[in-house]
Amino acid sequence: xxxxxxxxxxxxxxxxxxxxxxxxxxGHYTFDRTKTRDQxxxxxxxxxxxxGSLHVGHVFSYxxxxxxxxxxxxxxxxxxxxxxxxxxxxxxxxRVQNFYGVRCDPSLPYDPDxxxxxxxxxxxxxxxxxxNFIELCEQLTVxxxxxxxxxxxxxxxSIDWSQTYQTIGRNSQxxxxxxxxxxxxxxxxxxxxxxxxxxVTFRTAVAQxxxxxxxxxxxxxxxxxxxxADPLTKVFIETTRxxxxxxxxxxxxxxxxxxYQPLFGTTVTTPLFxxxxxxxxxxxxxxxxxxxxAMICTFGDLTDVIWWRELQLPTRPIIGWDGRILSEIxxxxxxxxxxxxYEHIAGATSHTAKERIVARxxxxxxxVGEPREIxxxxxxxxxxxKPLEIVTTRQWYITxxxxxxxxxxxxxxxGSELKWHPAHMKVRYExxxxxxNGDWLISRQRxxxxxxxxxxxxxxxxxxxxxxxxxPQEADLPIDPSTDVPAGFxxxxxxxxxxxxxxxxxxxxxxTSSLTPQIAGGWERDPDLWARVSPMDVRPQAxxxxxxxxxxxxxxxxxxxxxxxxxxxxxxxxILDPDRxxxxxxxxxxxxxxxxLDEYSADAVRYWAASGRPGxxxxxxxxxxxxxxxxxxxILNASKFVLGLNAxxxxxxxxxxxxxxxxxxxxxxxxxxxxxxxxxxxxxxLEVAESFFWNFTDxxxxxxxxxxxxxxxxxxxxxxxxxxxTTLDALLKLFAPFLPFVTEEVWSWWQExxxxxxxxxxxxxxxxLAGDGEAAMVADIAEALSQIRKSKxxxxxxxxxxxxxxxxxxNDHVVQRLTLAAKDLxxxxxxxxxxxxxxxxxxxTVVLAPVAQ
RNA sequence: GGGCGCAUAGCUCAGUUGGCUAGAGCGCCGCCCUUACAAGGCGGAUGUCGGGGGUUCGAGUCCCUCUGCGCCCA
Numbered sequence: 001x002x003x004x005x006x007x008x009x010x011x012x013x014x015x016x017x018x019x020x021x022x023x024x025x026x027g028h029y030t031f032d033r034t035k036t037r038d039q040x041x042x043x044x045x046x047x048x049x050x051x052g053s054l055h056v057g058h059v060f061s062y063x064x065x066x067x068x069x070x071x072x073x074x075x076x077x078x079x080x081x082x083x084x085x086x087x088x089x090x091x092x093x094x095r096v097q098n099f100y101g102v103r104c105d106p107s108l109p110y111d112p113d114x115x116x117x118x119x120x121x122x123x124x125x126x127x128x129x130x131x132n133f134i135e136l137c138e139q140l141t142v143x144x145x146x147x148x149x150x151x152x153x154x155x156x157x158s159i160d161w162s163q164t165y166q167t168i169g170r171n172s173q174x175x176x177x178x179x180x181x182x183x184x185x186x187x188x189x190x191x192x193x194x195x196x197x198x199x200v201t202f203r204t205a206v207a208q209x210x211x212x213x214x215x216x217x218x219x220x221x222x223x224x225x226x227x228x229a230d231p232l233t234k235v236f237i238e239t240t241r242x243x244x245x246x247x248x249x250x251x252x253x254x255x256x257x258x259x260y261q262p263l264f265g266t267t268v269t270t271p272l273f274x275x276x277x278x279x280x281x282x283x284x285x286x287x288x289x290x291x292x293x294a295m296i297c298t299f300g301d302l303t304d305v306i307w308w309r310e311l312q313l314p315t316r317p318i319i320g321w322d323g324r325i326l327s328e329i330x331x332x333x334x335x336x337x338x339x340x341x342y343e344h345i346a347g348a349t350s351h352t353a354k355e356r357i358v359a360r361x362x363x364x365x366x367x368v369g370e371p372r373e374i375x376x377x378x379x380x381x382x383x384x385x386k387p388l389e390i391v392t393t394r395q396w397y398i399t400x401x402x403x404x405x406x407x408x409x410x411x412x413x414x415g416s417e418l419k420w421h422p423a424h425m426k427v428r429y430e431x432x433x434x435x436x437n438g439d440w441l442i443s444r445q446r447x448x449x450x451x452x453x454x455x456x457x458x459x460x461x462x463x464x465x466x467x468x469x470x471x472p473q474e475a476d477l478p479i480d481p482s483t484d485v486p487a488g489f490x491x492x493x494x495x496x497x498x499x500x501x502x503x504x505x506x507x508x509x510x511x512t513s514s515l516t517p518q519i520a521g522g523w524e525r526d527p528d529l530w531a532r533v534s535p536m537d538v539r540p541q542a543x544x545x546x547x548x549x550x551x552x553x554x555x556x557x558x559x560x561x562x563x564x565x566x567x568x569x570x571x572x573x574x575i576l577d578p579d580r581x582x583x584x585x586x587x588x589x590x591x592x593x594x595x596x597l598d599e600y601s602a603d604a605v606r607y608w609a610a611s612g613r614p615g616x617x618x619x620x621x622x623x624x625x626x627x628x629x630x631x632x633x634x635i636l637n638a639s640k641f642v643l644g645l646n647a648x649x650x651x652x653x654x655x656x657x658x659x660x661x662x663x664x665x666x667x668x669x670x671x672x673x674x675x676x677x678x679x680x681x682x683x684x685x686l687e688v689a690e691s692f693f694w695n696f697t698d699x700x701x702x703x704x705x706x707x708x709x710x711x712x713x714x715x716x717x718x719x720x721x722x723x724x725x726t727t728l729d730a731l732l733k734l735f736a737p738f739l740p741f742v743t744e745e746v747w748s749w750w751q752e753x754x755x756x757x758x759x760x761x762x763x764x765x766x767x768x769l770a771g772d773g774e775a776a777m778v779a780d781i782a783e784a785l786s787q788i789r790k791s792k793x794x795x796x797x798x799x800x801x802x803x804x805x806x807x808x809x810x811n812d813h814v815v816q817r818l819t820l821a822a823k824d825l826x827x828x829x830x831x832x833x834x835x836x837x838x839x840x841x842x843x844x845t846v847v848l849a850p851v852a853q
Numbered sequence: 854g855g856g857c858g859c860a861u862a863g864c865u866c867a868g869u870u871g872g873c874u875a876g877a878g879c880g881c882c883g884c885c886c887u888u889a890c891a892a893g894g895c896g897g898a899u900g901u902c903g904g905g906g907g908u909u910c911g912a913g914u915c916c917c918u919c920u921g922c923g924c925c926c927a
Contacts, residue, residue, distance in 0.1 A: 623879055641889035793884050793896040
């Protein structure tokens with residue numbers, strides 16, 4: 001009557017596909033939406049970018065979250081564990097262009113019957129509407145997402161696969177646009193003119209992440225600025241961009257620079273353009289660079305933007321979106337001669353303008369000496385071949401406290417409400433919020449993103465009146481203003497005088513990603529679901545995007561619901577190369593996650609991941625995976641042995657002191673693991689479980705083997721079996737969050753249902769079973785056993801070799817405890833006669849039995 | 854330049870509110886085919902806890918300082 005189904009030769013092979021299939025069929029991880037908020041543990045899963053491939057870093061951090069999810073499920077929570085795909089953004093845009101041979105032209109109308117070219121030609125890309133383009137993006141990303149899902153299932157993530165979303169999907173667009181409209185209605189979203197990094201070839205704003213520095217030749221031009229007080233005295237600056245002279249708004253030097261201190265607070269006049277500008281002090285001015293005093297233009301580079309902002313300087317742009325000098329005479333160019341100088345460069349490219357300005361400066365004697373050639377880093381769009389300009393454009397912003405001390409203080413307070421794991425990560429959030437000096441720019445001049453859902457009235461000449469915004473009805477979302485028409489207008493009024501135009505921009509990807517709780521949780525779309533899962537219990541994420549993803553999510557939730565979007569932030573570390581450098585994408589892709597799963601098993605890879613403590617960078621280490629694999633195999637074999645002893649019932653009386661001691665130790669282990677998990681420290685929980693497990697197999701199982709087999713000491717055998725069964729049951733549960741496959745495999749040999757919905761072990765129940773058992777006895781026995789083994793090892797004999805007499809010396813208390821285990825010790829060590837003596841520390845002396853020849 | 858973190862055995866890392874002789878695994882060395890496991894088991898050796906100073910009866914742990922490394926921000 002074994003009642004068990006233990007295989008002859010347990011193996012890890014094939015268990016992943018088998019159990020992943022069973023879990024899916026039986027819906028173990030499907031969210032039960034009858035559960036109320038207090039019964040739910042909800043996870044704001046990070047949506048991975050699907051345009052690349054998953055690397056070991058993903059496996060690492062997603063495993064951490066899954067361990068927590070599995071733990072919470074066993075604690076009786078209904079876990080809401082969705083999965084999103086981040087397919088919104090430029091990487092996807094590029095893939096679609098190349099894959100289908102198309103390009104997006106937002107001015108085109110939607111063609112519902114469009115089919116991409118059969119033989120895509122990257123050089124002859126077919127222009128299509130934004131809506132068509134987005135449809136193709138969705139088609140292509142769906143294919144990537146299938147591959148990702150397969151990997152996640154193989155890794156054993158206990159995701160509810162009926163809860164998925166795409167950041168470019170209809171639901172995400174709807175949420176993103178709705179949230180934006182709510183921001184707008186409450187006055188939290190606004191448009192303003194502001195400096196933006198701009199690629200003149202692509203005519204798009206460029207994000208900081210897409211910048212790269214390239215070393216380019218340039219030349220310092222030494223130019224004299226007459227002081228206002230005495231026009232015969234000149235201040236000499238050196239600049240690589242003399243063509244921006246007409247955009248000069250100030251000169252700047254370091255506050256400690258004694259050469260220029262007398263000039264601070266005075267004014268100078270720009271050569272050629274005769275504009276009076278102040279001389280100011282700022283620490284970013286480098287006394288070593290050029291003449292130590294620089295001209296600030298709006299805008300030559302990013303430092304100009306900082307100076308402009310921090311010194312509150314006027315905006316005098318002269319470069320247009322096409323990279324040419326603006327044709328219209330700027331209002332600050334006032335004198336007749338200045339106007340004629342400007343007309344000389346109006347409409348020219350910056351290259352031509354530079355030549356002309358230099359020539360004029362030379363003629364006027366404002367240029368000193370020959371330009372001094374240098375090489376310096378210049379910012380480029382990674383895909384562009386012309387240096388970036390900084391142009392002033394109309395953009396949309398959302399308030400984030402950068403310009404509002406009250407909001408800023410409120411957002412800092414939100415950060416303090418949030419429970420951070422590890423706690424020190426909160427400081428990064430605080431530093432970021434306290435250091436903000438501008439609102440959140442959310443508009444982007446791109447195609448593949450969520451459109452800004454607005455139209456503008458056009459005046460009689462066809463120019464947009466940006467103050468006359470037309471919003472869609474919330475019920476009509478999502479909309480695309482490039483193809484949809486505002487209420488009261490018809491399509492033929494698009495871009496016509498007196499008609500309307502759609503906002504051509506899309507939102508920053510963070511403007512959508514900041515709403516993942518709302519997207520996944522059914523905000524406004526499914527209020528019943530939203531009430532059951534929000535605010536989310538945990539946001540797992542990496543530390544480098546605290547300032548972006550985490551912060552922006554807090555902003556949106558604060559503005560919309562006046563609360564946190566999630567209660568805990570679980571911050572994961574990074575995967576480093578074995579040489580401690582951050583693992584690069586190229587290197588990460590050399591070792592694909594799937595090949596690791598094939599080689600070491602999913603449980604083994606998960607073991608490695610779960611060994612990395614929260615927030616700590618961890619080395620990529622196949623050694624840990626080998627250990628994980630060994631642990632999984634050991635669990636199979638140890639379980640087989642325990643079940644082979646017919647130790648499947650745990651209802652017998654546990655009477656032996658050794659057995660009670662084991663359970664006391666187990667109770668302690670469960671308590672520690674539980675506390676660690678409650679603190680989101682899955683790594684600690686794994687460590688204590690593992691440590692107990694090895695002691696269990698190495699010492700306890702060896703110790704009670706003989707007694708458990710005994711057919712004479714029935715009470716002793718029953719006690720051992722009950723302790724073994726109780727311990728195996730608890731161990732499988734302790735390991736289940738980490739090693740879901742092997743624990744489920746073993747569970748299936750002797751239990752019904754799934755281990756992953758079984759209740760987490762309870763330390764007080766185990767402590768009650770342990771009764772007066774002393775946990776410390778386990779260590780005493782381990783020490784005694786170890787010394788007995790050592791004596792055999794030293795004598796180079798088998799562990800089965802008989803010992804004639806053994807004497808264990810120890811202090812009285814330990815001797816008392818070990819006496820209770822004397823019979824088991826004798827059996828385990830093949831000791832004929834066991835004596836005890838008194839000593840400070842445990843010390844075993846043995847006399848080996850003569851070896852029979 | 855500002856902030857945060859890290860530094861413990863050859864390697865990867867634990868070490869909770871300060872408290873017994875600082876631990877684990879890998880690797881290394883030795884032993885053992887043992888009726889769960891030889892893709893295994895058992896045992897052994899291995900430390901200036903980055904340097905210096907301080908607080909304390911007592912410091913890997915707390916404070917100061919220096920050095921090196923990483924990340925974020927400017």
